[in-house]
Amino acid sequence: MWIVAAALSALFAGITSILAKCGMKGTNSDLVTALRTAVVLVFSWVMVFLVNFGQGLPPIPPKSLLFLLLSGVATGASWLCYFKALSCGSVNKVAPVDKSSTVITVLLAIFFFGETERLALKLCATAALAVGIFLMIDPKKEEKKAEDNKWLLFASLSALFAAASTLLAKVGVENVESNLATAIRTGVVLVMAWLIVFLKGEQSEIKKLKGKEILFIFLSGLATGASWLCYYYAIQKGVVSVVVPIDKLSILFTVAFSFFVFGEKLSKKAVIGLCIMVVSTLVMAIFG
Numbered sequence: 001m002w003i004v005a006a007a008l009s010a011l012f013a014g015i016t017s018i019l020a021k022c023g024m025k026g027t028n029s030d031l032v033t034a035l036r037t038a039v040v041l042v043f044s045w046v047m048v049f050l051v052n053f054g055q056g057l058p059p060i061p062p063k064s065l066l067f068l069l070l071s072g073v074a075t076g077a078s079w080l081c082y083f084k085a086l087s088c089g090s091v092n093k094v095a096p097v098d099k100s101s102t103v104i105t106v107l108l109a110i111f112f113f114g115e116t117e118r119l120a121l122k123l124c125a126t127a128a129l130a131v132g133i134f135l136m137i138d139p140k141k142e143e144k145k146a147e148d149n150k151w152l153l154f155a156s157l158s159a160l161f162a163a164a165s166t167l168l169a170k171v172g173v174e175n176v177e178s179n180l181a182t183a184i185r186t187g188v189v190l191v192m193a194w195l196i197v198f199l200k201g202e203q204s205e206i207k208k209l210k211g212k213e214i215l216f217i218f219l220s221g222l223a224t225g226a227s228w229l230c231y232y233y234a235i236q237k238g239v240v241s242v243v244v245p246i247d248k249l250s251i252l253f254t255v256a257f258s259f260f261v262f263g264e265k266l267s268k269k270a271v272i273g274l275c276i277m278v279v280s281t282l283v284m285a286i287f288g
Helices: 002-023 029-051 062-088 091-098 101-113 119-137 146-172 178-199 203-208 211-237 240-247 250-262 268-287
Strands: none
Touching (some): 029 211, 062 146, 101 146, 119 268, 178 211, 211 240
16 A cells, blocks of 8 residues: 555655646745645645544654654755745756655665665666666756756755655654644644745735636645655655655656646657656666
């Protein structure tokens, strides 16, 4: 079941990127993140009460709570960087860099959690993932100016924070029901996101939101909530170094949707990179 949950997480995550991109066409990325997180928080708590209906909330060990809070902080930082990257770069470029968190996470999971079964295969597949990511970035010649490559900095930071978030969450969900863990983490992300909005004085932009943008932000929040619930169930029940690569197959859905919705095409080099990423991920999922 955790393999299925990881696959569903990938599907919903792929949909999230496209819906979020549609929702931020005329909206500040920080505000979009804050609004989406509010939707995710409501969705996740609804799931908590449905799962625990009539039983009350289960206890949360102090250690688990600490790691869930830290994971929430890392997630909030990753989101803010990711959607900032999306606001100034194309989906097909931002997504591969963000997915490099897979490489970082797998290596750290091997080191910290001792997931050394079939180690040689995991390391080879991880190296192939890194090559695929590099090929997919495929910067164009006209994008040599530093200001044109801001997306790369924010996407890279997003990947680093995402890797940290997964490892912290793995410890946090060990003795906590996965839906409740998701809700706790989302609460931290919500506080961070709105704090950034108010510190930058961007809250007044809410009045400028159009109905279509609000709809896409809302749908993006629902997709994110569904992705998170599946993802943290998977890392709770499964092997992190296998779950994470499967989840990152969301790039397949992201690339497909970005082509049909935004007309963003991949170069031949990027297509080769995508194929390498998919094959190496499937190898890790099946044999890892």
